[in-house]
Amino acid sequence: SIIYRRAVSDRISTIQNGTLLIKFKSSSPFKNPDLLIEGPELTFFGKPNFDTSKNKLLTTIKVPFTEEDNTSLINKKLKLTLIDNGIAVETNSVVRVSDTPTNELTPSASYSLYFILLVALVGGLILNLMPCVLPIILLKLFSIISQGGSKNIIIRKNFFANALGIIISFLIIGIILSLLKLAGSTVGWGIQFQHPWFIVGLCIIIVIFSLNIFGIFEIQSPGWVNRSSNSALSGQNNQENFSTNFFNGAFATLLATPCSAPFLGTAVGFALAGEILEILLIFIALGIGMALPYLVFCIFPTLVRKMPKPGNWMLIVKKILGLVLIITALWLLSILASQHSPMISLLVFLLLVLLSIVIILRNKVGKLNGTICSLILIIASVSSPYIFDKSEKIYEAKQDTIWQKLIVKNIEKLIIEEKTILVDITADWCITCQVNKIGVLDSDEIQNYIKDNKIVALRGDWTKQDSQITNYLQKFGRYGIPFNAVYGPNIPNGIALPELLTKKSVLELLQETSK
Structure with missing residues (x-):
């Protein structure tokens, strides 16, 4: 007889x-x-x-295994040789994540690709409500209001350009992650913030974009891009051209990468655990989801005329949003300070100030704009040493709470001791993580409950690359953060919590696990 491997599932799953x-x-x-x-x-x-x-035609095999620290079988290839009745058959297979008990969808579950694409669409749409992209969304809202008297074709093309910028940016992210996966590198959502060069590059882009908002610097796209778009746009007063809208969409995508949202983690986890085509399709779906509001205005341009009338109030709020972007750049520099050193971060800050001054001097700005920008630079220069010093103190003070440093191999020992365990994987660059920490995990109510019930609270910091945390996340089929899980005597495999936490959901799960 010929034995062949065509399983109920063509994956090997890590269980227990x-x-x-x-x-x-x-x-x-x-x-x-x-x-x-x-x-x-x-x-x-x-x-x-x-x-x-x-009927003897199907066999399920459980194989115990051990692995050294900082290693993981997830996504690794195994060579299997099945021997029976004098016949041996070889096959290769890739280790996938098991059906770990969770209150969310997991990539290993038997969901169709069509269903996951729908999940990605919803996740991308919800991403518009996350704090990372709100400044850009609000700026676009002002753009919508200012276009109230424009022709429908102009409105359509502006919003189509924004949507196209978002979708193509997500496709590029998917391609980059696919290439990294093929090369055997670590892949995940937001992990680029673990690299200082990315933070520095993003700071430069944010500063240039904020100067553009203040009217100090006009972003000029390459001529071939403008020529490829409809020339009718360039002749309109107060209209953004096609390429500017395109880059606005791309910038919004860039700012969205440190944020996670409900359904987003599920879609990204499924994608990165799958094949290249699945990665690309799911990331395109994420882009379409995030671009949906723009596409709605593109399809129904008359909606623009139902928005509030433009006025001087828009200029004031626009300046405030520009200031928010400057603060965002300072926040990124504080992350650089905690990852490496305040001195490096301060050096980058001074280079950004120098870049801003060069741009201001190169462009003959009006007195008001020049004064506003100068004040911002002076305030930022004075406050930056405090911000960088504060960020390092906060970074050092993290250990002064009830949270212990996560050591993954100790979880199994704690489970044997019948402890209830709460795990939090966070990073300084993860905005959703900070919202969860401030609003829920580090609140007095949660911390008092943890102390009173002798729950072991473990926190892993993924601000910098950490293979231990990466491998731990992959065992749950996760490729991004925030990530929280609860273990207990009744749930030794752990239950993953949603990306956005509430005190009620955390307390209920801790109570259920402790029973």
């Missing part, structure tokens, strides 16, 4: 603590099967345990 689940089908009944596994170094496999179906 250190066990692989493998399924094989055969064209004739199994008699006395055995399995040999060849895997990566520093991973050791135990004796396989076979559970064969009544």
Whole structure:
């Protein structure tokens, strides 16, 4: 008989603590099967345990394994040799995440790609409400109001350009992540903020964009881009051209990457655990979801005329939003200070100030705009040492709470001791994480409950690259943060919490787990 591997699922799943689940089908009944596994170094496999179906045509194999610290089988290739009745068949397979108990969708669950694309669409739409992109969304709202008297074709093309910028940016992110995955690198949502060069580059873009908002600097796109868009746009007074709107959409996408939203983590996790085509399709769906509000105005341009009438109030609020972007740049520099050193961050800050001064001197700005920008630079210069010093103190003070440093290998020991465990994976650059911490996890109500019930609170910091945390997240099928999980005597595998936490949801799960 010929034994072939065409399982109920074509994946190997990590289940419980250190066990692989493998399924094989055969064209004739199994008699006395055995399995040999060849895997990566520093991973050791135990004796396989076979559970064969009544008709002997399906066998489920549980294989215990151990791995050294900072290693993970997730997404690694294994060579399987199934031996039975004198016949041996070899096959290769990739380790996937198990159906870990969770109150959310997980990539390993048997959902169709169409369903996940719908989830991605909703996740992208919700991303518009996250704090990362609100300044850009509000700026676009003012653009909508100012276009109330424009022709429908102008309105359509402006909003289409914004939507196209968002969708293509998500596609580019998907392509980059696909290439990194093929190269064997760590992939995830927002991990680019672990690299200082990205933070510096984003700071430069934000400063230039904020100067553009203040009317000090006009972003000029390459001539070929303008020529490729409809020339009718360039002749309109107070109208943004096609390329400017396109880059606004791309900028909004860039600002959205440190944020997570409901459904977003599920979609990204499913994508990055799948094939290249799945990654690209899901990221395009995320882009379409985020671009939906723009597409609505593109399809129904008459909605613009129902918005409030423009006035001087728009100029004031626009300046405030420009100031918010400057503060965002300072916040990014504070992250750079906590990742490396305040001195490096201060040096980058001074370079940004110099860049701003050069742009101001190069462009003959009006007295009012020049005064406003100068005041902002002076305030920022005076406050920056305090901000950087404060950020490092906050970074050092994190250990003064009830939270202990996460050491993943200790979780199993705590479960054996029948402890209830709350895990929080966070990062300084993750805005949603900070919202969860300030509003929920570090609140007096939650902290008092943890103390009173002797719950072990573990916090992992993913501000900088940490392979231990990366491997831990992948075991839950996650490729981004925030991530929170609860373990207990009744739930040794852990239950993942939603991206956005509430005190009620955390307390209820802790109470349920402790029973």
